[in-house]
Amino acid sequence: xxxxxxxxxGAPTPTLVLDASLVPPDxxxxxxxxxxxxxxxxxxGHHDVLKFALVTPxxxxxxxxxxxxxxxLPDGPGHFDFRGSCGHSILSSVLAADTLGWLPGLAPGSRxxxxxxxxxxxxxxxxxxxxxxxxxxxVHFVQDSDRALEDLLLTGRARDLLLTPSGLHEASxxxxxxxxxxVDAESLGLAxxxxxxxxxxxxxxxxxxxxxxxxxxxxWPPESVFPKIAAVGSYEPGRLAVxxxxxxxxxxxxxxxxxxxxxxxxxxxxxxxxxxxxxxxxGLDDIVVDTPRSTTRIAASLGTTADARSALLxxxxxxxxxxxxxxxxxxxLSTYLYxxxxxxxxxxx
Numbered sequence: 460x461x462x463x464x465x466x467x468x469g470a471p472t473p474t475l476v477l478d479a480s481l482v483p484p485d486x487x488x489x490x491x492x493x494x495x496x497x498x499x500x501x502x503x504g505h506h507d508v509l510k511f512a513l514v515t516p517x518x519x520x521x522x523x524x525x526x527x528x529x530x531x532l533p534d535g536p537g538h539f540d541f542r543g544s545c546g547h548s549i550l551s552s553v554l555a556a557d558t559l560g561w562l563p564g565l566a567p568g569s570r571x572x573x574x575x576x577x578x579x580x581x582x583x584x585x586x587x588x589x590x591x592x593x594x595x596x597x598v599h600f601v602q603d604s605d606r607a608l609e610d611l612l613l614t615g616r617a618r619d620l621l622l623t624p625s626g627l628h629e630a631s632x633x634x635x636x637x638x639x640x641x642v643d644a645e646s647l648g649l650a651x652x653x654x655x656x657x658x659x660x661x662x663x664x665x666x667x668x669x670x671x672x673x674x675x676x677x678x679w680p681p682e683s684v685f686p687k688i689a690a691v692g693s694y695e696p697g698r699l700a701v702x703x704x705x706x707x708x709x710x711x712x713x714x715x716x717x718x719x720x721x722x723x724x725x726x727x728x729x730x731x732x733x734x735x736x737x738x739x740x741x742g743l744d745d746i747v748v749d750t751p752r753s754t755t756r757i758a759a760s761l762g763t764t765a766d767a768r769s770a771l772l773x774x775x776x777x778x779x780x781x782x783x784x785x786x787x788x789x790x791x792l793s794t795y796l797y798x799x800x801x802x803x804x805x806x807x808x
Contacts, residue, residue: 462496462792463558464508464784465551465593469712469753471705472509474548475500476555479513479527489513492792493529495591497536499789506697509533509706510545511676514552516561522574522581523562526679529686533707543637543685546582546598546715550781553584554593558783563589565589580636593782600636600719607728607768608761609676612803613677613686617729621672628669631730632677635771636716638685640673640730643665644692644700652700655692656751664688666704689717693735698747700753712750719774722746722759726771 466473474611475496482492500508509531516645517525528545529802532538553571556562562571565586581601588595605646609615613632621628631641647662649655670688671681689703703710703717713721724732726743736746746757760772 462787463555467547467550468780470547474510474551476512479515494537512548512552522572524573527576554783592736597777602771623668633724636719639720640688644690693738700749711752718776722757722774
């Protein structure tokens with residue numbers, strides 16, 4: 460089995476892409492295979508690979524690829540989180556699938572439609588620029604047009620008060636792309652974009668405490684990486700500033716799923732991001748987000764449900780770069796081949 464290493468610009472770690480048809484479909488078996496993979500990666504100087512994508516040509520006629528994401532956790536080669544998704548890893552998967560010949564060929568204007576098996580998301584990767592070893596994309600997260608905006612609130616409330624060892628914190632808990640907790644950076648004592656981007660261990664720990672409190676409120680395992688968390692600030696007209704946490708530390712930019720969830724939250728009246736976007740004097744059609752290492756532009760399109768409630772139709776995140784590092788020939792997997800037993804028996808002669 461040949462795996463491919465790829466990375467999107469701004470992603471905290473590379474992604475290892477595997478052919479899902481060669482891996483057993485059940486989580487315990489996937490965990491066993493990926494544990495072997497992580498042990499090899501660690502022994503060969505690739506400790507930084509914590510994202511894994513299992514991809515295959517889609518069996519669904521409306522999609523090009525089926526994609527499953529697995530997050531490796533830093534506390535051991537056998538520790539993983541199977542919840543949620545990763546937009547940067549989707550881009551890595553598109554590049555690997557193109558190399559494997561599963562796609563007609565990436566060219567400007569072409570679109571790759573991805574079905575996310577973790578959470579049912581539909582993602583369209585539109586090629587802006589194609590290169591031999593990578594490309595630039597606009598990524599569209601397409602939503603269920605009959606799901607109202609308020610249904611994206613994890614608790615049904617625009618804001619929640621979360622009790623942590625450092626006190627009460629107001630936050631918005633929203634799920635699109637991935638579940639996120641959004642807090643106002645100024646409520647953490649961060650009075651400028653520079654203070655937000657240079658915040659250290661104390662702020663990191665406070666955000667982790669808030670994230671854990673949110674997980675507890677939702678009845679989710681606190682040791683999971685979900686929900687994610689981000690501090691959002693409105694310090695300059697027309698733009699937001701964001702600092703997010705990833706695995707195993709600060710995110711260098713903002714996850715694609717985080718950008719999508721931020722746009723969704725900003726569209727819901729009363730949420731923390733909605734209030735900050737209004738303060739910035741910006742609109743949903745062009746959300747400019749500054750992060751410690753880059754600037755991201757996000758656009759959200761709204762519609763209505765069958766019962767005339769506001770709905771999120773799609774979120775687009777532009778100018779996303781990704782490059783293919785190449786194949787990773789892992790000896791332990793070279794002879795591994797999973798083939799599902801057929802459910803039928805051939806007729807006897």
